[in-house]
Amino acid sequence: MVETVIRVLAEYRKHRKDWDALCRRCGLCCYERSVSRVGEVAVDLLSPCEYLDENSRLCMVYENRFRECRDCQKVNLFRALFHRYLPPGCAYARTFRVWKQNRPR
Ligand code: SF4
Ligand code: SF4
Numbered sequence: 001m002v003e004t005v006i007r008v009l010a011e012y013r014k015h016r017k018d019w020d021a022l023c024r025r026c027g028l029c030c031y032e033r034s035v036s037r038v039g040e041v042a043v044d045l046l047s048p049c050e051y052l053d054e055n056s057r058l059c060m061v062y063e064n065r066f067r068e069c070r071d072c073q074k075v076n077l078f079r080a081l082f083h084r085y086l087p088p089g090c091a092y093a094r095t096f097r098v099w100k101q102n103r104p105r
Contacts, residue, residue, distance in 0.1 A: 004098055004099055007098045008081070008096055008098055011095050011096055011098070012077055012096070015095065022091050022092060022095060023075075023091055023092070024091045025057055025058060026057060026087075026089065026090070026091075027048075027052055027054075027057030027058070028043050028087040028089065028090065029075070029085075029086065029087060029090060030048060030049040030051075030052040030057075030059065031043045031044055031045055031047055031048050031049070031052075032044045032047035033085045033087065035084050035085060039084065040088075041084070041085060041086070041087055041088055043087055049069060049071070049072070050069075051065065051068060051069055051072075075090070075092045077096065079092075080092035080093060080095070080096040080097075081096050081097065
């Protein structure tokens, strides 16, 4: 447990100054998602956010996204660690959920 916290904090120190650079711009967090009973996240690729450019997978209102879209949420450290709806391939989840890193994906 203590080792896990130390690893998470080390990753946070490494990335906090350039937090947005960690995103790999897959856009998967901009689609509707559901979580199964066993915690698996399914991304509905037929239901993108209205502000997602599906060709580039980039947000068309990025600078104002939290004002324009009431469902849009910043991926902060807490969400990176615990948000149930974060796609498993998300760079934030993969970086900070260190307890999953040695498990097969
Ligand atoms: S508003 Fe938010 S959820 Fe919608 S495309 Fe932009 S970043 Fe994604
Ligand atoms: S799922 Fe994660 S890596 Fe992909 S766009 Fe969203 S925040 Fe970035």
